[in-house]
Amino acid sequence: MIRLKRIEKTFRNGGVDTPVLKGIDFSLDEGEFVALMGTSGTGKSTLMNILGCLDRATAGQYEFDGRDVVALDDVELSRLRNEKIGFVFQQFHLLPRSSALTNVMLPLVYASQYPADARERAEQLLAMVGLKDRMGYLPGQLSGGQQQRVAIARALINRPRLILADEPTGNLDRQSALDILDLFSDLHRQGHAVVIVTHDQEVAARARRVLHMVDGRFEREEVRP
Numbered sequence: 001m002i003r004l005k006r007i008e009k010t011f012r013n014g015g016v017d018t019p020v021l022k023g024i025d026f027s028l029d030e031g032e033f034v035a036l037m038g039t040s041g042t043g044k045s046t047l048m049n050i051l052g053c054l055d056r057a058t059a060g061q062y063e064f065d066g067r068d069v070v071a072l073d074d075v076e077l078s079r080l081r082n083e084k085i086g087f088v089f090q091q092f093h094l095l096p097r098s099s100a101l102t103n104v105m106l107p108l109v110y111a112s113q114y115p116a117d118a119r120e121r122a123e124q125l126l127a128m129v130g131l132k133d134r135m136g137y138l139p140g141q142l143s144g145g146q147q148q149r150v151a152i153a154r155a156l157i158n159r160p161r162l163i164l165a166d167e168p169t170g171n172l173d174r175q176s177a178l179d180i181l182d183l184f185s186d187l188h189r190q191g192h193a194v195v196i197v198t199h200d201q202e203v204a205a206r207a208r209r210v211l212h213m214v215d216g217r218f219e220r221e222e223v224r225p
Ligand SMILES: Nc1ncnc2c1ncn2[C@@H]1O[C@H](COP(=O)(O)OP(=O)(O)OP(=O)(O)O)[C@@H](O)[C@H]1O
Pocket: 011, 012, 013, 018, 020, 038, 039, 040, 041, 042, 043, 044, 045, 046, 047
């Protein structure tokens, strides 16, 4: 599904260059579950943003379903992101004045065609993440774990084949983190490809592949049978 070759990312600010990604090779098959680990500042979020088409690499190749992502213009890039990728952030990024239900439906507003069953889909997803009785609540009226579940439902509304989660349990207590993890395992079983950034061995233990990143490169990869 995804193939990265020699991906580099250098940030340029006021004449200062910060090289962050220094040649990343990465392939992801349909339906895989991969964990990405590494110390703070090593480039995990930078890589996730490139994978998620929220940012562009400075050099290298990125193919998604055989399409050359580097060659896409900004409109095509956001369409790809919207149709195929669901992104879950560490900070939940929910709209504070909109209900859980509206937050989940939001990505559909940007879809090329607004589906007739938008509301029904959002309700189903909120029920799936255990928030059937909280649909009308504002983010501020929900716990951290509940807000993250809203964010996951929102990431799924376009039925993406790829789910990217950047430390989705980083801000949660143990039990909420385990609940969220179970959700990602379920999604994986349903056939979604999942890439999850984590500092937690227990989280990584759920993945078949664990990639260890050091200083902008993949240092090693563990693969479980
Ligand atoms: N816009 C930017 N301009 C300059 N440098 C940046 C920018 N964004 C990130 N960096 C640098 O890139 C490096 C990697 O950042 P990144 O957020 O990818 O790390 P990370 O592995 O996700 O760390 P953490 O585990 O703390 O989230 C950091 O040293 C950071 O200072």
